[in-house]
Every structure is written in structure tokens, then in C-alpha cells.
Amino acid sequence: MIYPSTMTVEEALVSVRAACLALPDAYEKLSHGTPSWFIQKKGQFAMFVDSYRDDGRLALWLAAPPGLQASLIEENHDACFRPPYFGVRGWIGVRLDVNLPWQEVEDLIQLAHTTISSKKKR
Secondary structure, X not given: OOOHHHOOHHHHHHHHHHHHHOOOOEEEEEEOOEEEEEEOOOEEEEXXXXXXXXXXXXXXEEOOOOOXXXXXXXXXXXXXXXXXXXXXXXXXXXXXXXXXXXXXXXXXXXXXXXXXXXXXXX
């Protein structure tokens, strides 16, 4: 797979959509005007964000288990960040416009899905 930074916004969205919708009970809908993915009766696990408030980042905001956000940002501050609003809930921002191997992005998408699917039913 090519690195996300070599993808167009449209190609990145197609790849993210495919990875998210391949997961159990996942569905897509717009949230805050951007493509987002949810798990039936559980909640949101991912959000595709193209230059939020003109920050220039093509990113994916993902749910994360407690404590992972800080370690991911420390480990790879060029690719990971604390997203506005969602960051206080432990979510992680993952830049799709840097050389991050696609497998790592897919692994984080799966982890986000697991994080939300393991929560108690609403």
C-alpha cells in the first residue's frame, strides 16, 4: 500500500471508508459536516477531517483506549496529535498527509473500533 501522504484527499477518504466499513456493525454518516463512522448502538469511532478550521492537516480522528493518546503523540509527534474537542475524551488525531505506513493507520482504525465496541450498550 502507498503511504497516505501520496494519496489525494479523495483517495484517502476511499481507503479510510473501506477500512472502517469492513469492521463489524460499522456504518457511515456525516457528523459535524464530515464523513464519520459509528458502531450500531455504541457510538462514533472515527472522523475524517480535511483541514479543520484551516489547520492544513488531512487527518483521521480516532477513539483510543485510556492512556494511549499521550504515548502515541510522544512516540510520533509528526503524525499524531490531540484533536480539538475530541482530544479531551482521549481521542487521537492521525495525520494522513505524512509518511505513516498505511498498516499503522488501519491498525489504529481497528483499535478505535474495538475501543468503542467494548463499551457497554447505550
